[in-house]
Structure formats: structure tokens, C-alpha cells
Amino acid sequence: MSPAVRLRGLEKHFPRVHALRGIDLDIEQGEFFALLGPNGAGKTTLISILAGLTRASAGSVEIMGFDVTAHYRDARRALGVVPQELVYDPFFTVRETLRLQSGYFGLRHNDDWIDELLANLGLGDKANTYTRQLSGGMKRRVLVAQALVHKPPVIVLDEPTAGVDVELRQSLWTFIRHLNKQGHTIVLTTHYLDEAEMLCERVAMLQEGRIVALDRTANLLHAGAERRLLLDLVASELPDFLKPRLKGREGNHYVLDLPDFGDLEGILAQLRGAGITIRDLALRQADLEEVFLKVMHGGRP
Amino acid sequence: MSGFRTLLYKEILRFWKVLVQTVGAPVLTALLYLLIFSHVLEEHVQVYPGVTYTAFLMPGLIMMSVLQNAFANSSSSLIQSKITGNIVFVLLPPLSYMEFFLAYLLAALIRGFTVGLGVLLVGLFFADIELRHPLWILAFALTSGAVFACVGIIAGIWANQFDHLAGVQNFVIMPLTFLSGVFYSIHSLPPFWQSVSHFNPVFYMIDGFRYGFFGQGDVNPWLGLAVISPFVVLLAGVTLMMLKSGYKLRH
Numbered sequence: 001m002s003p004a005v006r007l008r009g010l011e012k013h014f015p016r017v018h019a020l021r022g023i024d025l026d027i028e029q030g031e032f033f034a035l036l037g038p039n040g041a042g043k044t045t046l047i048s049i050l051a052g053l054t055r056a057s058a059g060s061v062e063i064m065g066f067d068v069t070a071h072y073r074d075a076r077r078a079l080g081v082v083p084q085e086l087v088y089d090p091f092f093t094v095r096e097t098l099r100l101q102s103g104y105f106g107l108r109h110n111d112d113w114i115d116e117l118l119a120n121l122g123l124g125d126k127a128n129t130y131t132r133q134l135s136g137g138m139k140r141r142v143l144v145a146q147a148l149v150h151k152p153p154v155i156v157l158d159e160p161t162a163g164v165d166v167e168l169r170q171s172l173w174t175f176i177r178h179l180n181k182q183g184h185t186i187v188l189t190t191h192y193l194d195e196a197e198m199l200c201e202r203v204a205m206l207q208e209g210r211i212v213a214l215d216r217t218a219n220l221l222h223a224g225a226e227r228r229l230l231l232d233l234v235a236s237e238l239p240d241f242l243k244p245r246l247k248g249r250e251g252n253h254y255v256l257d258l259p260d261f262g263d264l265e266g267i268l269a270q271l272r273g274a275g276i277t278i279r280d281l282a283l284r285q286a287d288l289e290e291v292f293l294k295v296m297h298g299g300r301p
Numbered sequence: 302m303s304g305f306r307t308l309l310y311k312e313i314l315r316f317w318k319v320l321v322q323t324v325g326a327p328v329l330t331a332l333l334y335l336l337i338f339s340h341v342l343e344e345h346v347q348v349y350p351g352v353t354y355t356a357f358l359m360p361g362l363i364m365m366s367v368l369q370n371a372f373a374n375s376s377s378s379l380i381q382s383k384i385t386g387n388i389v390f391v392l393l394p395p396l397s398y399m400e401f402f403l404a405y406l407l408a409a410l411i412r413g414f415t416v417g418l419g420v421l422l423v424g425l426f427f428a429d430i431e432l433r434h435p436l437w438i439l440a441f442a443l444t445s446g447a448v449f450a451c452v453g454i455i456a457g458i459w460a461n462q463f464d465h466l467a468g469v470q471n472f473v474i475m476p477l478t479f480l481s482g483v484f485y486s487i488h489s490l491p492p493f494w495q496s497v498s499h500f501n502p503v504f505y506m507i508d509g510f511r512y513g514f515f516g517q518g519d520v521n522p523w524l525g526l527a528v529i530s531p532f533v534v535l536l537a538g539v540t541l542m543m544l545k546s547g548y549k550l551r552h
Contacts (some may be wrong), residue, residue, distance in 0.1 A: 089390065
């Protein structure tokens with residue numbers, strides 16, 4: 001089975017910028033994959049190359065085993081892209097837009113699927129509205145629908161939730177998850193790292209045109225994990241058995257190192273044995289944002 | 302080919318939805334030229350024996366409308382799509398550059414012909430118009446319209462903003478069409494300007510088209526077609542090369 005996306009030695013030079021500096025990456029079919037990185041890291045350039053909007057300076061790109069230049073028709077049929085910019089064609093209604101987009105992909109009688117898309121994206125009552133009359137969030141939904149008219153096995157979303165309200169975000173992710181469960185491969189870029197953490201099985205972090213971290217989300221979190229136990233005790237000082245774990249204090253709380261949350265039970269038993277009362281307790285573990293910042297500042301996760 | 306059909310349909314729908322601007326306005330402009338020039342010159346100018354000045358003027362106005370609107374359709378559609386960014390909708394699908402070219406070319410011709418037909422229908426109220434050689438009319442309309450449709454595609458892809466397009470319109474299209482003999486026969490010009498006119502390809506387009514109506518013109522229509530055809534081939538070639546390379550459309 002060929003990977004959904006396969007990049008080998010991908011380079012992109014713009015006149016003044018070396019945007020991509022040798023990217024090798026396989027995204028397997030059925031994955032929910034996040035492409036993260038600060039502005040200017042090359043995420044959008046990479047997506048543009050996948051989509052055939054930009055041509056690579058060197059290296060190869062395949063979508064579902066189809067080279068994006070040599071077999072561009074098959075590659076483009078296999079790919080649905082939700083662009084970052086909120087673009088629309090003011091001359092057409094939502095339904096016309098989706099019918100035209102279907103036609104470009106050679107699908108002439110696509111209204112059943114179009115209706116399903118409209119319903120799933122909360123656009124059912126906007127089918128005959130001109131796209132220029134829609135709010136930003138609604139325009140975003142139309143873009144998502146447009147990317148899906150041809151039921152592409154690989155779906156790329158370039159910051160789909162930028163400037164989108166909470167409700168749409170929720171319904172969008174529910175729908176995208178549903179598509180992922182049906183076997184569609186999802187590639188996502190986002191600035192909201194909590195979204196990536198919640199949704200994506202695997203993450204690549206890009207910096208200055210290079211992949212600086214690539215792993216399963218769980219592994220990244222675990223490797224970057226500084227798991228901490230925060231304790232506020234009714235006691236004059238920290239009992240000796242906890243002193244080796246002490247990392248510092250935050251207000252009344254001792255901040256203790258706790259790499260394995262399973263040790264908690266033993267600690268609580270020992271405290272009870274020593275007759276020490278706990279006033280407050282909290283567990284803390286690194287989130288993707290912390291891991292991301294650490295990676296971006298040169299640390300390995 | 303279904304992708305091509307859809308793109309052609311979209312390009313036609315685009316101007317059809319704003320018919321007042323895209324067809325109504327240019328027909329009105331042509332009508333104004335007709336009224337003013339025929340009022341001023343009807344009594345004073347007779348170019349061909351047995352042909353009134355108003356009748357003489359009609360084919361030129363029709364052809365000018367066809368050319369200008371073929372240019373306007375492809376160029377304005379492309380620049381609007383580029384500036385608003387919705388050009389990605391046609392760049393993401395599996396359309397070949399040939400499908401892309403043919404769709405924009407044909408839509409431009411259809412827009413040009415629609416306006417031309419509008420001018421002809423309005424003109425019938427003002428002059429008796431014959432259609433002596435319909436095949437010549439069609440041959441010149443198709444080849445000349447294709448030249449301007451290609452120039453429109455090239456300009457639309459090349460231009461980064463509406464100003465660039467207005468520049469082409471004002472400094473290339475307008476002078477070439479106005480100085481092509483729409484309003485006069487070049488035989489009425491001093492010898493020097495007559496020779497200059499022979500270097501203007503639009504002169505052959507107008508003259509050949511007019512020949513189709515009256516069976517007389519300033520030059521032989523075969524010569525006209527021989528001058529225009531290389532332009533069709535050349536400009537279509539340039540357009541196709543631009544589209545194939547992705548110039549200004551795909552980085």
C-alpha cells in the first residue's frame with residue numbers, strides 16, 4: 001500500500017528564500033497528521049507543492065503513489081485542499097460553487113453528496129445564497145465543502161480554524177474525524193496546538209524548511225513530559241522521602257517531579273502514614289505547546 | 302473533457318449573470334458611435350458605391366465590439382480570479398493546460414459574438430445590411446476573435462493588478478482598433494498613413510469582415526486571412542506555453 005503522501009528530498013527555492021531544505025516524509029493512509037511550525041517555517045509552501053500550486057525545486061512528491069507532476073490528474077483527484085485564504089467566487093451561489101467544483105473533477109451528478117456536505121457543514125439553508133453574502137465562518141465551511149466534492153482520499157486543511165468561532169470549530173472537527181474514521185487521510189496545519197494534540201496521531205514540526213521533530217503525538221508528549229505533582233501540605237516542611245523529587249515551589253505548593261503517575265498512590269500512602277494532611281493537590285503534564293516551544297528553541301523533545 | 306466543459310460553462314455563466322454590464326453596455330456604446338458618426342457623416346461620406354455610410358460603419362462596429370469584448374472577457378475573468386484568489390478553484394482540479402486554454406478561449410469568443418450579434422440586431426433598425434458572404438464573416442470573426450481572446454488570456458495572466466490591464470486596453474487595444482478603419486476606409490487617408498495602416502493587423506480583421514457584408518473591401522480577403530492566421534497560431538502558442546509553464550499561476 002503506497003503512503004497517502006510521500007516526500008523525498010523536497011526542496012523549494014524562492015528568489016530570496018530557501019523555503020524547504022530537504023524534506024523526507026511519509027504520511028500513511030488513514031492517518032490524522034499535523035504539520036506544525038511557526039510562520040515562515042514552510043508549511044504552506046509544502047502544502048502548495050502537494051496541491052500542484054507551486055513546483056518543487058528538487059525532490060519528489062507523491063499523493064497515493066501518484067507523482068504530482070508526472071501523474072498530476074490522478075494526484076489531484078486523490079487530494080482535497082482547504083486553502084488558508086478565505087477565497088470565494090462572488091458570481092455564484094453555494095450550490096453553484098459546489099456543482100462547478102464537482103464538474104472540474106469530472107463529476108456531473110453529484111447533488112446527493114453535495115447535499116450531504118451541506119448538511120454536515122451546517123450550510124443546508126445557505127445552498128442558494130451567493131457566497132459573497134456569507135459571513136467569514138460560512139465562507140470557510142464552503143471552502144471545506146469544495147475540497148471534499150470529489151471525496152478525495154487525502155484531505156489537507158491549511159489552518160482551517162483560523163478566525164473561526166468555537167461552534168464551527170467543534171462541528172468541523174466532528175465531521176473531519178468522521179471522515180478520518182471512514183479511512184480518509186487528514187493532514188492539518190494549525191496554530192492551535194491543543195487542536196493538533198486532541199486530533200492528530202502523529203506530528204511533524206517544521207522550522208526554517210526542515211523537519212525538526214517527527215513522532216507520534218503521545219511519544220512527543222511523553223518525551224517532552226515534565227510530569228509534576230503539585231502538593232500543598234499542612235506541615236512545616238516537606239517530608240524527607242519527597243525531598244529528592246523537589247523541583248521548586250509555586251506559592252504554597254511544592255513542585256515535585258513525578259515521571260510516572262503510577263507512583264502517586266505510594267506517595268499518598270506514605271503521607272497518610274506520616275500523618276501529614278494534604279490541603280491541595282494537582283497533577284501537571286506538558287502539553288503539545290510546551291513541547292513545541294522547546295523544540296523551536298533548539299531542544300530535542 | 303468534462304472538466305473543460307464545466308470550466309467553459311462557468312466562464313459563460315460568469316458573464317451571463319451580469320449581462321447588462323457585459324453585453325448591454327458595449328452594445329449601447331456601439332449604438333452611440335453609430336448614432337453620432339452616422340448623424341455627422343451620413344451626408345458627406347460615401348466609401349463604396351451603393352453603400353450608405355451608416356451601413357458601411359456597421360460591420361466595423363460589430364467587429365470592434367467582438368474584438369474588445371473577447372479581450373475583456375478572458376482578461377477580466379483571469380485578473381479577478383487572481384486578485385480575489387479564487388483562481389485556486391481551477392488550479393487544484395485535474396484540468397490540463399489545454400482544457401484551461403480552450404475554455405477561456407471559447408468563452409471569450411462567445412462573449413464577443415454575443416455582443417457582436419447584439420450590435421448587429423440594433424444596427425438593423427438603422428441601416429440595410431446585407432450578408433453577402435457569411436463564410437467570410439464567420440472566418441474573420443473567428444480568427445480575429447481568437448487573436449483578441451488570446452491577447453486577453455496573456456494580459457490577464459501577466460497583469461498583477463487592474464491598472465496593468467487598463468494600460469493594455471488603453472495603449473494597445475484601443476489605438477489598434479480605432480486606427481484600423483472602423484470609421485473610415487483607409488483609401489481616404491494620405492498615402493503615408495495608408496501604408497502605416499497596412500502594418501496594423503486589426504485593419505485586415507475589419508476589412509475582411511466588412512468584405513463579407515458588401516463583397517468589397519480595401520484588400521483581398523485572402524490576403525487578410527493570410528495576415529491574421531499567423532497571429533492566431535503565434536498567440537495561441539504563446540498562451541499555451543505560458544499556461545504549460547504555469548507562468549504567474551503556479552510558482
